[in-house]
Amino acid sequence: xxxxxxxxxxxxxxxxxxxxxxxxxxxxxxxxxxxxxxxxxxxxxxxxxxxxxxxxxxxxxxxxxxxxxxxxxxxxxxxxxxxxxxxxxxxxxxxxxxxxxxxxxxxxx
Amino acid sequence: xxxxxxxxxxxxxxxxxxxxxxxxxxxxxxxxxxxxxxxxxxxxxxxxxxxxxxxxxxxxxxxxxxxxxxxxxxxxxxxxxxxxxxxxxxxxxxxxxxxxxxxxxxxxxxxxxx
Numbered sequence: 363x364x365x366x367x368x369x370x371x372x373x374x375x376x377x378x379x380x381x382x383x384x385x386x387x388x389x390x391x392x393x394x395x396x397x398x399x400x401x402x403x404x405x406x407x408x409x410x411x412x413x414x415x416x417x418x419x420x421x422x423x424x425x426x427x428x429x430x431x432x433x434x435x436x437x438x439x440x441x442x443x444x445x446x447x448x449x450x451x452x453x454x455x456x457x458x459x460x461x462x463x464x465x466x467x468x469x470x471x
Numbered sequence: 472x473x474x475x476x477x478x479x480x481x482x483x484x485x486x487x488x489x490x491x492x493x494x495x496x497x498x499x500x501x502x503x504x505x506x507x508x509x510x511x512x513x514x515x516x517x518x519x520x521x522x523x524x525x526x527x528x529x530x531x532x533x534x535x536x537x538x539x540x541x542x543x544x545x546x547x548x549x550x551x552x553x554x555x556x557x558x559x560x561x562x563x564x565x566x567x568x569x570x571x572x573x574x575x576x577x578x579x580x581x582x583x584x585x
Contacts, residue, residue: 396573403559404579405561405579406576408574455527457565457574458516459514459563460516
């Protein structure tokens, strides 16, 4: 079973920031949070991951709460090409990923 | 640098047949994991290979088996195909000793069982 819960769907206006929440209340101290996205039956694409500090790369920012029980993926300026299913994952031992159902993000023109 | 490559991209098999899917990991990676993604669902973990041994296994029957070669590439074999085995099969590569780093996925093999 997935260790995370996400809203099933969200909309975002093009050009605005998309904020995707994730709850992982049972996360342990040494477990990372990973975000991937999947565009229409392509392979999942890595976005970002983090342990406790906020992280930023060219694609997105990851904000992890101080108690590490939840996180938010931020796409700063959403485009139509960001329409996808976004998965928040806390892996089991050995990097086994249980994907859950993810959040289907629709970017609206 | 090639990423994760999978072959073939599409495959049609008849119920009861056997199929072999192939995966070459990203350069520098030594661990391969396989996932099954049915239509409309998230990927489901099948198993993981490192040092030519199965290290982790998800809730899949013994009809699903695998192999890893010395060059780290991997095969997924499915015997006695069922209609329900129709899915996108994904391969992910990662580094065993750097488990905190990201895994990369291939584009998948679309298997249709008729």
